[in-house]
Amino acid sequence: MSWRVTRAAARIEEPDRQVAVIDLGSNSWRLVVFTFAPGVWWRRTDELYETVRIGAGLGETGRLSEAAMQRGLETLGVFARFCASSGLDPSQVHAVATSAIRDASNGVEFVHAAERETDLKIEILSEEEEARLGYVAAVNTSTLREGAALEIGGGSMQLIEVSNRRAGSLRSLALGAVRLTERFLPDDKPARKKELERVRTHVRESLAELTWLPQSGDRLVGIGGAVRNLAAAAQVAAGQVDIGAQGFVLERQTLGELVTELAALAPNERGSFPGVKPGRGDIILAAALAIEGVLDFGDFHGVEATEAGLREGLFFARDMLAAQPEPLFDDVRVAAVRNLAIQYESDVRHVEHVAMLALQMFDSLVDGGLIDPSPSERELLWAASMLHDVGMTISYDDHHKHSRYLIVSAELPGFDPRERALIAQISRYHRKGAPKLGEMATLAAPGDEELVARCAVILRLAEHLERGRDQSVRRARLRANGHGVDLHLDAAGADDAGDLVLPRWSVERYGDGEAFERVFGRRLVIG
Numbered sequence: 370m371s372w373r374v375t376r377a378a379a380r381i382e383e384p385d386r387q388v389a390v391i392d393l394g395s396n397s398w399r400l401v402v403f404t405f406a407p408g409v410w411w412r413r414t415d416e417l418y419e420t421v422r423i424g425a426g427l428g429e430t431g432r433l434s435e436a437a438m439q440r441g442l443e444t445l446g447v448f449a450r451f452c453a454s455s456g457l458d459p460s461q462v463h464a465v466a467t468s469a470i471r472d473a474s475n476g477v478e479f480v481h482a483a484e485r486e487t488d489l490k491i492e493i494l495s496e497e498e499e500a501r502l503g504y505v506a507a508v509n510t511s512t513l514r515e516g517a518a519l520e521i522g523g524g525s526m527q528l529i530e531v532s533n534r535r536a537g538s539l540r541s542l543a544l545g546a547v548r549l550t551e552r553f554l555p556d557d558k559p560a561r562k563k564e565l566e567r568v569r570t571h572v573r574e575s576l577a578e579l580t581w582l583p584q585s586g587d588r589l590v591g592i593g594g595a596v597r598n599l600a601a602a603a604q605v606a607a608g609q610v611d612i613g614a615q616g617f618v619l620e621r622q623t624l625g626e627l628v629t630e631l632a633a634l635a636p637n638e639r640g641s642f643p644g645v646k647p648g649r650g651d652i653i654l655a656a657a658l659a660i661e662g663v664l665d666f667g668d669f670h671g672v673e674a675t676e677a678g679l680r681e682g683l684f685f686a687r688d689m690l691a692a693q694p695e696p697l698f699d700d701v702r703v704a705a706v707r708n709l710a711i712q713y714e715s716d717v718r719h720v721e722h723v724a725m726l727a728l729q730m731f732d733s734l735v736d737g738g739l740i741d742p743s744p745s746e747r748e749l750l751w752a753a754s755m756l757h758d759v760g761m762t763i764s765y766d767d768h769h770k771h772s773r774y775l776i777v778s779a780e781l782p783g784f785d786p787r788e789r790a791l792i793a794q795i796s797r798y799h800r801k802g803a804p805k806l807g808e809m810a811t812l813a814a815p816g817d818e819e820l821v822a823r824c825a826v827i828l829r830l831a832e833h834l835e836r837g838r839d840q841s842v843r844r845a846r847l848r849a850n851g852h853g854v855d856l857h858l859d860a861a862g863a864d865d866a867g868d869l870v871l872p873r874w875s876v877e878r879y880g881d882g883e884a885f886e887r888v889f890g891r892r893l894v895i896g
Contacts, residue, residue, distance in 0.1 A: 387414070388688050389452055389462045390680040393441070393491070395424035395469035396523030396547050396652065397594065400448045401680045402455065403688070410711040411689050417451060419444045420648040424469030424524045428551050433473045441479065442486060449487035463683055464491045467499055468524030468545060496541035499679065500527040504536045505696050506682030507590045510675040510782035511616070512701055516588030519663060519672065520679065521595050521656055523547035528663070530585050534697060537585075542575050544662075546595055549655035560632040560654060568655065572662030582667040589663065591619075591672040592679070594649060595656035600674035602627055602644030609786070609811045612777050613676065616785030620671040621664045628657050676780045701783035706752045709779050713759035719838045724754035726845045727824075727831035730856075733846040734827075739854070739889060743820050749788060750824040752781075753795035757828060760796075773797035787812045791821060798825035799832055803884070822888045829884070833875040834858070841868040853892040854885075 385404050392399045398421045405411035423441050426434045433441075452462050470476040471493050480491045494502070503520035507513060507529070514534050520527040524545035530537030553568045554560055576582065600614035603623045631639050631654045640650025649656075660672055690696035698704040710720060727750055734740045760771025776793040784792070790809035798804040804825040806818050834842045844859035856876070860868050876895060885893040 386688075387455075387457065387461060388684065389455075389457050390683050391445075391448055391462065391464035391489070391491075392678065392680045392683075393421075393423065393464065393466040393470060394522045394679075395427075395467060395525070395545055396420065396422060397648065398423070398441075398444055398448075399678075399680060400451060401684075402457075403684050405684075405689055407689060407692060410708045411684075412708075412712050415455070417448060419447075422523070422547065424473075424545070424547050426551070427469055427473055427524070428548050431473065432475050433469070433479055438479050438482075442483060445483050445487045445489060449489055452489075459488070459490060462489065463687065464489045465679075465683060466491055466493045467522060467679070468541070468543075469547075471496070472524065496525075496527075497539055499525075500529050500539035500541050501536060502679050502682035502686060503527045503592055504529040504531065504539070504682070505686045506592050506677040506679060507531075507675065508534055509685050509690075509696070509698055509701060509704075510592075510677040510681065510780075511590045511673060512783050513588055513590045513673075516586035516590065517582060517667065517669075519589055519591040519593075519596070519660070521546060521591070521593045521659060522679075523652065526659055526663075528579060528582065530581050532585075535695070538579075538581050540579060544572060544575055544659045546649075546652040546656035546659070549659060550652045554636075554655055557636055559635055565628070565632055565658065568658045569662060572659050573666065576662060576666045579666075582663075585667065587670065589667065589669040589672045590675060591660065592675055592677050592682075594646070594678070595653060596660065596672060596674050597676065598645045598649055598653060599624065599627060599657055599660070600644075602642060604786075605643040607811075610790075610808050612786055612789060612809075612812070613780060614674040614786075615676045615780045615782065616673065616788070618671040618673045618785070621661070621669070624657060624661050624664065624671070628654065628661060631657060673785075675782065677782070702748065702752070705780075705782045705784070706755050709776070709781065710755050710759060713762040713775060715756075715758050715761075716838060718840070719835060720755050720758055722840045723757070723828070723831045723835045724751050726834050726842060727751070727754045727827050729845050730827050730830060730847050731824075733848060734889075737847070737849050739847070739849055739891075740823060742823075743816055745788065746820055746824065749791050749795065749820070750827060752784070753792045753799070753824060754828055754831060756792065757796045757799045757832065769797055769800045772799075787814065787817070791817060791824075794821045795824045795828060799828045801829075801881070803887075819888075826881070826884050826888050830856070830876060830880055833880050834872040836875040837871045839868075842872050849891070850894065853894045854889065855894050855896040857896045 389402050400417040402415040404414045421440050423437045504518050507518035518529040526542050526544035529539045597614045600617045600619045636651040640647035686696040759775050760768035763771040773793045790812045804822040843861045846857045848855050882893045
């Protein structure tokens with residue numbers, strides 16, 4: 370059987386599974402379908418979204434309004450029909466309600482009515498469980514070890530202390546975007562200075578009891594649509610190419626500038642602000658003020674956005690990682706890279722071997738003083754090596770270009786936009802061409818063009834050394850020799866020197882010695 374036929378290349382023995390997570394938030398409701406193999410790989414395969422505003426008017430009356438409940442029932446009817454049409458039985462559906470339904474005096478009554486009409490089983494999450502699932506989402510989609518996680522919805526904000534990747538204090542506060550908007554920013558006009566100060570004072574007073582927050586560390590990771598929209602708005606303002614907000618750090622000063630610009634607009638105009646979705650426009654200012662208050666109180670430099678939400682936290686905790694003592698990936702970056710490679714049916718043994726050879730050559734260049742690597746360069750080379758062939762799921766022809774597209778389009782949790790752009794560009798040039806940043810230059814730091822060139826040439830060599838996909842080269846090293854660099858190869862077996870015929874031929878014929886000399890300033894000699 371060809372390695373392209375199935376994910377058996379990743380040695381997955383059990384069939385794919387599917388679950389749906391229905392997140393009944395105070396502002397928006399989502400149904401997300403995940404396809405996965407527990408502990409191995411996962412992907413989001415479908416999604417429905419509706420701005421229900423179930424919490425509209427709750428702050429004033431303490432009850433869900435008749436209009437909001439009717440919108441909710443209609444939306445749940447659509448969600449239930451979708452689940453039935455998709456062949457998802459009740460055991461495969463997690464439906465959870467959060468702050469608005471939890472706090473409303475008639476919330477339980479509404480849930481019972483919804484269950485009768487749709488046959489969906491709806492769980493009302495406690496404040497602690499909602500915060501815990503937000504924490505699970507944040508730590509599994511970032512490299513956060515020490516600091517805090519933030520999740521802001523329409524009705525509440527969750528703040529979780531994180532120490533050594535484990536949750537400490539968990540608090541849920543009535544600082545949701547809909548709740549703050551209705552109480553402090555109800556007008557249909559631009560916000561006045563005194564209104565902004567009232568929100569800031571309220572947020573500051575609400576946070577005062579969280580004495581652990583200023584001592585939690587220097588990193589704050591945020592989940593939720595408001596964080597993503599504000600991060601996207603900052604990326605547009607910075608003139609960056611759009612490859613998603615995953616890993617982007619929205620700095621405190623930039624957020625303050627966004628608050629000023631949003632406040633100058635009427636609520637119905639804020640939905641047209643670049644980066645902000647129309648359905649969130651009228652509440653985005655309140656969300657920005659709440660997040661700004663957390664940054665100020667905790668003295669955080671900024672908030673790091675992730676593409677995850679409570680629904681991912683629930684999926685990780687109850688399905689994907691349910692068999693583990695703690696629902697945490699051992700290494701978020703490794704899990705993300707391997708997940709993408711498996712999703713697109715890469716030949717895992719091949720790409721793992723290419724990555725090993727690439728790192729061997731990289732390390733030998735560093736040890737010999739031939740390159741002075743940038744921070745995380747080695748890890749970016751590894752990631753690009755693991756993902757360089759994902760484009761073959763589209764076509765062998767130009768698969769290096771297809772790989773770039775798929776990497777750019779993926780979220781790759783644990784990596785920021787610059788890192789994802791560099792991984793994509795390294796993979797793009799693993800076959801041919803003069804490596805360059807292209808449109809990704811808007812995300813780059815000084816020296817990144819040279820980084821891409823170095824890593825692409827090393828990856829190109831490693832790919833040729835594994836041309837037969839048979840792991841015949843056990844070890845590859847690059848050593849300075851006068852004005853040249855010698856490539857030393859060890860065969861997989863002590864008496865298997867003949868097995869090096871194909872990799873040597875591939876390097877000599879297609880290895881692009883000209884590119885090597887241009888990048889490293891030395892001629893490549895095959896030892």
